[in-house]
Amino acid sequence: MKTIYLIRHAKSSWDYPHLADIERPLNERGIRSCDLMAQPILNSPCCFKQVYCSSAVRAKLTISLIARALEPMQVDWLEDDSLYCFEHLSLLSWLAGLDDAFDEVVLVGHNPAFTDLCNALTCENIVNIPTCGYAKLVSVSCSNWQSVADTPFMLESFLTPKKVKN
Numbered sequence: 610m611k612t613i614y615l616i617r618h619a620k621s622s623w624d625y626p627h628l629a630d631i632e633r634p635l636n637e638r639g640i641r642s643c644d645l646m647a648q649p650i651l652n653s654p655c656c657f658k659q660v661y662c663s664s665a666v667r668a669k670l671t672i673s674l675i676a677r678a679l680e681p682m683q684v685d686w687l688e689d690d691s692l693y694c695f696e697h698l699s700l701l702s703w704l705a706g707l708d709d710a711f712d713e714v715v716l717v718g719h720n721p722a723f724t725d726l727c728n729a730l731t732c733e734n735i736v737n738i739p740t741c742g743y744a745k746l747v748s749v750s751c752s753n754w755q756s757v758a759d760t761p762f763m764l765e766s767f768l769t770p771k772k773v774k775n
Contacts, residue, residue, distance in 0.1 A: 611713070614656070646743060649768050686717070696722050
C-alpha cells in the first residue's frame, strides 16, 4: 500500500508586488495556520519520514513552521524544484519516479495541482484544498509508485484550518 500526504502551503502574502511568485512569503494568517494545523496533521496520523517540499518560499516556510510546532519531534524535508508546479500530471510523473523502498510520502506544494491530484486519484469532488489544507490519500492496492496513476486511492483524511478551528 502507498500513502500520499498533501499539505498545501499556507496563506501567502501579496504585500510585496516586486517579488516573483516563487519568492512570496507567508502572511500572518498563514503563519498562524501552520501552528494550528501541525498537531491535527500529525494526529491524522501523518508520517513525517519522507517529506518533499516545493522550492517556493511559501511552501518552505509552511513545512518549517509546522516542524517547529511539532518539536521536539524531528521533521526533515528535501526541497525539490519539480514540486513547484501547478498541474497534477506533473505530480503523477514525479510520484512515479519515487523509490518503492518506502510506502509513504509527504508533499508540500500548490494548487490547483493538489486538488486535481486528490480528485483524480480518489474520484472525490473536492472543490479546493485551501491554504494550509491537508489530505491523506491511501491506496487500495498500489504496491509500486510507477502504477500510482492507475491505482484507486481513498481519501482517508481531509483537514482545513477552518474545520480545525471550529
